[in-house]
Amino acid sequence: MQTQKNDNWLFEISSKRKLIELNFKEIYQYRDLLVLFVKRDIVTVYKQTVLGPLWFFIQPLFTSVIFTLVFNNIAKINTGAVPPFLFNLSGITAWNYFRICLTGTSNTFRSNAGIFGKVYFPRFIVPLSKVISNLVKLGIQFLILIGFYIYYATQGFDIAPSVYTLLIPVYVLLMALYGLGVGMIISTLTTKYRDLSILLGFVMQLLMYISAVPYPMSELTDSSYGWVVEYNPLAYIIEGFRYVLFNDAMAYFSWESFGVISALALVLFVIGLALFNRTEKTFIDTV
Amino acid sequence: MSNIILKAEHISKQYRLGLVGTGTLVHDMNRFWHRIRGKEDPYLKVGAVNDRSAAASEDYVWALRDINFEVKEGEVLGIIGKNGAGKSTLLKLLSRVTSPTTGTIKSRGRIASLLEVGTGFHPELTGRENIYLNGAILGMTKAEITAKIDEIIAFSGCEMYIDTPTKRYSSGMTVRLGFAVAAHLEPDILVVDEVLAVGDAEFQKKAIGKMQAISSGEGRTVLFVSHNMASVSSLCSRTIVLKNGQLDFEGDTEDGISHYLKNHEGHIRSNVQRWSKANQPNDKGVFLTSGRIYGKGKSEDEPIRMDDEIILEYQLEVDDLQRDIFVNTQFLDDNGSILFATTSQFNETRSQSNENGKCVLRMTIQKNFFNQGEFSTNLVVKEHVDGKNVTLFSKTALLSFIVTPRPIELGRWMGKSKGPLRPDFDWTKEFISNE
Numbered sequence: 001m002q003t004q005k006n007d008n009w010l011f012e013i014s015s016k017r018k019l020i021e022l023n024f025k026e027i028y029q030y031r032d033l034l035v036l037f038v039k040r041d042i043v044t045v046y047k048q049t050v051l052g053p054l055w056f057f058i059q060p061l062f063t064s065v066i067f068t069l070v071f072n073n074i075a076k077i078n079t080g081a082v083p084p085f086l087f088n089l090s091g092i093t094a095w096n097y098f099r100i101c102l103t104g105t106s107n108t109f110r111s112n113a114g115i116f117g118k119v120y121f122p123r124f125i126v127p128l129s130k131v132i133s134n135l136v137k138l139g140i141q142f143l144i145l146i147g148f149y150i151y152y153a154t155q156g157f158d159i160a161p162s163v164y165t166l167l168i169p170v171y172v173l174l175m176a177l178y179g180l181g182v183g184m185i186i187s188t189l190t191t192k193y194r195d196l197s198i199l200l201g202f203v204m205q206l207l208m209y210i211s212a213v214p215y216p217m218s219e220l221t222d223s224s225y226g227w228v229v230e231y232n233p234l235a236y237i238i239e240g241f242r243y244v245l246f247n248d249a250m251a252y253f254s255w256e257s258f259g260v261i262s263a264l265a266l267v268l269f270v271i272g273l274a275l276f277n278r279t280e281k282t283f284i285d286t287v
Numbered sequence: 288m289s290n291i292i293l294k295a296e297h298i299s300k301q302y303r304l305g306l307v308g309t310g311t312l313v314h315d316m317n318r319f320w321h322r323i324r325g326k327e328d329p330y331l332k333v334g335a336v337n338d339r340s341a342a343a344s345e346d347y348v349w350a351l352r353d354i355n356f357e358v359k360e361g362e363v364l365g366i367i368g369k370n371g372a373g374k375s376t377l378l379k380l381l382s383r384v385t386s387p388t389t390g391t392i393k394s395r396g397r398i399a400s401l402l403e404v405g406t407g408f409h410p411e412l413t414g415r416e417n418i419y420l421n422g423a424i425l426g427m428t429k430a431e432i433t434a435k436i437d438e439i440i441a442f443s444g445c446e447m448y449i450d451t452p453t454k455r456y457s458s459g460m461t462v463r464l465g466f467a468v469a470a471h472l473e474p475d476i477l478v479v480d481e482v483l484a485v486g487d488a489e490f491q492k493k494a495i496g497k498m499q500a501i502s503s504g505e506g507r508t509v510l511f512v513s514h515n516m517a518s519v520s521s522l523c524s525r526t527i528v529l530k531n532g533q534l535d536f537e538g539d540t541e542d543g544i545s546h547y548l549k550n551h552e553g554h555i556r557s558n559v560q561r562w563s564k565a566n567q568p569n570d571k572g573v574f575l576t577s578g579r580i581y582g583k584g585k586s587e588d589e590p591i592r593m594d595d596e597i598i599l600e601y602q603l604e605v606d607d608l609q610r611d612i613f614v615n616t617q618f619l620d621d622n623g624s625i626l627f628a629t630t631s632q633f634n635e636t637r638s639q640s641n642e643n644g645k646c647v648l649r650m651t652i653q654k655n656f657f658n659q660g661e662f663s664t665n666l667v668v669k670e671h672v673d674g675k676n677v678t679l680f681s682k683t684a685l686l687s688f689i690v691t692p693r694p695i696e697l698g699r700w701m702g703k704s705k706g707p708l709r710p711d712f713d714w715t716k717e718f719i720s721n722e
Contacts, residue, residue: 013383014391033423040420044411047452115407119400119424120383193312281386284379285302 026122033121037129042136056140060096064089071214079216080250081158086148087242091213093145094241097138098175098234099204104130105183106200109191109283116284123280124273127184131176138172149245162247171241174265178234181268188279192286211235216242217252233261290395292508293358293381293476298390300351300376300532301330314346350376351387351532358476360395363509365523365540367516367547372529374512378478381510396475396508399425406465410454414445414464417453421468435471442497443467444490463490470497477501480512516544517659517692548590548689558688559587570679572606573668576645580664580688583651593659593693593709597652599686601666604645611671612679614648619684620707621661632671655693658709663687 027034046052064085071077072084079087105127109116112126153159190197210228212235220226229235236257243251303314318328330347351373358364368374380387382400407424408417418439422432432439440449443464445456453461479498499518501507513519519526519540526543528536536546559579567574581587582595591597605612613632617625631648667681 008395009393010395010397011383012391012393013380013386030423030426032427032429035429036420036423040409040412044409047411115424117384118382118406120398121424121426192315284385 023122027125027128030121030125034125034129034132037125038133038136041129041133053140056137057144060089060092060141061144063092067092067214077215077219080248082242082246082248082250083152083157083159086145086152086157086159086246087216088214089145089148090242090245091238093138093141094171094175094238095208095211095213096141097134097172098179098237099208100134100137101131101176101179102183102186103200103204104134105180106186106190106197108184108187109279110187110194110197113284116280124276127180127187127276131180135172135176159246159248161245164244164247164253167244168241170262171237171244174237174262177265177269178237181265181270181272184272184276185268188275188283191279191283207232207234212238216248216250218250233264236261290360291357292360292395293398293510294393295354295356295381296391296393298351298354298380298387298392299349300373300380300385301388302348302350304346304348349532351380351529354390354529354534356527356534356537358508358510360508362525363511363523365519365526365543366510366512366529367514367519367526367543368529368535373532374529375480376532377529378480378510378512381478394476397426398476398478399469399472399474400478400480408453408461408465411452413452414443414449414456415440417464418468421465422471425469425472426474427472431473439467439471442470442493459490466490466494470494470501476508476510478510478512516548517694520544520692520694544691545590548691558591558686560686567604568668568680568682570668571670573610573612573670573679574604575601575666575668575680575682576604577602578664578666578686580686590691591688592691593657594654596654597657597690599650599652599664601648602645603648603668606644608644608646613669613671615667615669616650617665619663619665621663623663625665626662626707632669632676653710655711656708657690658704658707659690659692660707661687661689662707 046055049055051058067088068084071088072079077084082090108123108126108130116123149159186196186200210232212229212232217229217235217239220229236252239252240258240261242248243253314330318330321328354373354377356364366374366377378400379385380392382398407421409420412420415436418436419429419432423429440446443460443466445460445464448456448460453464456464479501498511499522501509509522511519511523523540525538526536526540527534528543528547536543558581559577561577562568562575567576569575578599578601579587580591580597580599582589582591583598585591585595599616601614601616603612613630615628615630615632617628619625629650631650663684664686665681665683666685668679670677670679
């Protein structure tokens with residue numbers, strides 16, 4: 001009787017913790033909260049602005065124009081069959097998704113300390129809501145990308161979707177996993193010691209330049225520092241994204257590398273989740 | 288009914304004092320080094336007792352230490368203790384904001400707390416949108432909120448602004464809206480922290496009323512934190528008292544409150560004074576040996592309740608029993624202003640004099656005379672000699688005592704009524720015919 005009684009506790013709060021714990025049932029219970037968080041993230045960004053959601057378009061477009069000017073017109077980087085502007089736009093769209101997932105997640109604990117310090121809900125909801133709301137933003141930006149894609153295709157450029165294009169959702173998922181994984185790792189490291197969050201700002205900027213965003217990986221093969229890009233999994237994602245999108249013969253793609261980056265994404269995600277679980281219980285004491 | 292819904296087993300919580308800096312990194316590394324070798328955390332062995340006013344002697348403090356208690360389903364458990372005793376830490380652990388350093392809390396129901404006023408409000412969202420967001424954060428589903436939204440808006444009293452972003456709200460309105468959402472939660476276990484009741488006087492009354500209504504009705508399990516002894520004694524069947532992070536008392540509410548008032552209220556409370564031969568206040572052969580004030584039928588240690596008769600006694604030793612010695616005594620409130628004075632000169636009833644020269648001057652104060660609060664007495668010992676009153680000696684703040692509230696039947700207002708005195712007078716209601 002006694003033992004049976006002890007078994008049906010709804011939950012236990014204790015200092016001991018499992019290494020990895022993702023309570024899907026609980027997250028499902030809080031699904032309304034997830035939806036509201038996503039809505040909040042999207043709706044509030046451009047409240048009290050005149051252009052509103054148009055700002056979602058402006059940033060990637062302007063960046064692409066500048067990149068095209070600097071890297072393609074001045075530095076004369078060859079983008080192959082893909083028109084330089086479209087090349088840059090696709091890279092930036094993909095990179096942006098990874099970047100905002102990572103930065104959004106990495107702030108989880110610090111920027112939500114006020115809520116986390118008062119009430120319990122599954123903490124994982126917050127990074128998850130970031131990834132989903134960013135997915136909506138990605139979707140909007142993707143529409144422009146498609147617009148320009150069609151425009152350039154009708155202009156006679158040799159770009160066309162292939163059967164590989166079906167892999168695009170997989171690439172989006174990979175970017176989300178990298179963003180979440182690395183973001184969660186950073187978020188746990190910055191709760192007590194804030195040094196890393198200072199670093200993050202400019203590291204993200206630098207990281208973009210070694211992730212094959214404004215240039216194809218083929219440009220680097222004989223460069224002495226090329227290994228920096230070659231060992232960067234993100235470069236393979238950006239490059240692969242362009243390959244499946246444009247069927248770009250110049251872009252690097254192999255199933256081996258695809259397998260490796262997918263495995264790495266899962267590993268990072270699991271490590272991130274483990275650290276996140278460890279931190280979420282007591283971070284409020286040290287934040 | 289008697290199912291245990293919540294159980295705390297040996298919970299302790301350790302906090303680090305001071306700032307986070309390079310020094311903490313060293314500790315963290317040491318901790319990590321111990322852990323990978325499978326050893327115990329070295330810093331769990333140290334740690335000072337949580338006494339707010341003592342000087343910090345160590346880097347770690349135990350905000351809570353080895354707390355055990357159980358809550359039965361449908362029970363209203365009071366939690367009292369002075370500031371910094373660990374009440375809020377306990378609530379934080381119960382509401383799963385942070386986890387205990389050691390020990391386990393087991394629960395059979397959802398816990399929600401009424402202290403999260405306006406948690407997660409986004410300034411750019413309208414009041415209505417924030418009700419949904421806040422409600423969801425507190426664990427309600429969208430359907431639950433939709434069912435209650437009209438009630439919530441009405442309770443908040445912010446109908447006019449409900450579709451305006453909350454950044455345009457006054458801070459009071461934000462609090463109202465936040466509390467309105469929290470008050471409409473329906474968890475299995477509700478944590479109510481009355482200490483944090485906010486807003487203007489009108490709303491505070493409304494909020495406390497609501498808290499009390501929730502706590503008393505529906506047979507819900509409630510953990511009730513308050514400094515208001517009247518509401519604790521009226522609402523709670525059982526009470527735990529925290530002191531310096533430790534469980535000081537657990538049991539019946541009445542006993543808990545008197546335990547708390549006896550041992551916890553900061554400064555020295557002396558409802559009994561006795562002097563040894565050497566330092567008795569005296570003049571011209573008149574000695575004061577003791578003074579005490581207590582509730583009739585109670586021991587000196589027990590606090591006086593509003594509905595006790597109060598007895599004040601002074602014991603004097605006089606060299607010559609024929610001398611006409613009398614006392615004036617004044618009663619003061621906790622601000623030190625005199626409420627009234629009374630004298631034994633004209634209305635004392637004398638007993639037969641005895642030979643040892645000792646006498647006791649005793650007065651009785653009717654029940655339900657003082658309001659709840661802290662009081663003290665001054666004493667002047669006088670002699671009537673040669674048709675004149677001569678002061679022999681006087682003592683200020685001789686005795687002090689507290690009067691605790693009497694339990695009030697549920698549903699009535701439980702705040703403190705105004706003024707230091709609260710005498711019960713006879714009122715009549717006469718119906719007069721028109722003739």
